[in-house]
Amino acid sequence: MQVCRKIDELLSCVEQFKQQNKTIGLLPTMGALHEGHLSLAKRAKKENDVLICSVFVNPIQFNNKEDLEKYPRDLDSDIKMLEEIDCDVVFAPSAEEVYAEEPTETYSFGALEQVLEGPQRPGHFNGVATIVHRLFKWSKADRAYFGEKDYQQIAIVKDLVRQYQIPIEIVECPIFRDPDGLATSSRNRRLSPEARKIAPKIHEILTKSAELSHNMSYSQIKSYVECEFKMRKAFDLEYFEIVDAKTLQPIRRPSENGAVGCVAVWLDGVRLIDIQKY
């Protein structure tokens, strides 16, 4: 496994793979890898000749300085984990390497970025699109793997691919959960042991809401979920919204595209997100 810290090093690996006619799978991550990331990495490795995994805490997608500073980083452990699953290339550049010059890209995703995470995190999706677009260009990947936990991110990335006609397949992967139901996340490391015990409630509340959805309207489900979080003082709910699975616009009744409940909630100073399909 090759570890590239420089863009040029990545480009020459990619050049070699292309000369050998190898298909390339790309997994973009911010590191502090866990089983959720590995589930995507293993799939990417299976479905492509080679796997490139990027590990980069992208500063321009953070709108909260403290969140950026506290974001867990552990490149040595990431490299070990990726080596074990036979990853071919780890691309772990510094911020100076990626943004030697102030990034000037501006993207527009219309209604897709005006809901859920969008209003809460100004500039976030522009930052995501900037790095993802650059990674797509540098890696020349045939497929890129994204997790459904970041549901809106997938919709944004698909729109990026459509707008710029990038020849890449976006592969959506299911959420990987700890045995108690908590979606694995790099941010979970920052939870205190007490908060970690409460955190599975997020998935529990959402699962229950899906059971109730057979006899409840979407506005009743929304009230139910909001109420369940408000009842528990440890949680500070940022939003819960039931949206159309494709347009991401809030809906009041079932849509032929499907419906997804998206939640962002603070626990112990950590912002956690999760989804539930209805």
Ligand code: AMP
């Ligand atoms: P991150 O390092 O948090 O930016 O995540 C990198 C990729 O891994 C994103 O596409 C995430 O959606 C995905 N991912 C993170 N956690 C999980 C999980 N628990 N299950 C599935 N995919 C995940």
